[in-house]
Amino acid sequence: MRPTLLLCCFFTAGAIALTGCGRDAPGVIITENGTVVANSAEYQRGRIASAARRQLDDQLGGHWLSAVEIAELPEWDNDQRSMGREWLWPQATVTVTLVGDGTAPLPESADAVRDAVTGYMRGHVDRPGKNLTVTVATVTDAARFAT
Template identity: 45%
Template structure:
């Protein structure tokens, strides 16, 4: 990824910590994201914003025949400023990133999996403590778009065919823009074991609320 693209990714996730309110009890203030949204200053929101940034910056390079999903398994920790000043930063001690590529297998992938892995690694490296040992990026799930068929229009739901390596968190991130709604998908699919997703299984993706 060129320096301008990487700078855009950094700006999108770059946050301003305000002095009003508090986050999860450890980090004071609110997060103001690159697009102007305000969120509680928590590890969950920091992770979701990182996922949104990765997807939003790489998706245009894959369009129109391919799309990308992303999920980060671990939550970051809030690291206080060692100088004792106000503020700190969210950083990962370990970060395991799953990148899924879904698209028309008849169309060539416009960006190689290696380039995508490199771009995500470069973006997250400053946010991971000892990234050379504790950052893992896996690109997987090349699947035909033909398998992504809509459910009956009356329900407003869609269907998705599980690919190898998928988790409900990254499926949630792909359809809702956040990994936090994975339970909604699980509830819409009775009998589905979130810990043992079987590739080739068709599941219902309920509409956004």
């Protein structure tokens, strides 16, 4: 085997193996657009927040947008007894900001939005009744809406 090929194989295997260290779950993820990313806590937090934001934006219509932020990072649950092999938040604080352009009222109440986000996050948080907090704020700001 040529030394160059051997080195390439060694570094590729090392890179794949290292993605399972620390806060990362084993492996990498290939996204919908073909990008390869580490299966990390940061990636999963962004993925879940973006999915919640997209669903809210679809429901809110064209005059309101949402921003969803999750303060904490999830942890990789590798509990073999419960077959848990997934990302879970031991504690999650979710902040939803609804931004309107000022031309239409909010189509859903803030309580309904909070309940929807709570329902979405319920499967991603360990003991969500105790460990999940969702707050919703509304802002009417045409300039901020445009960005």
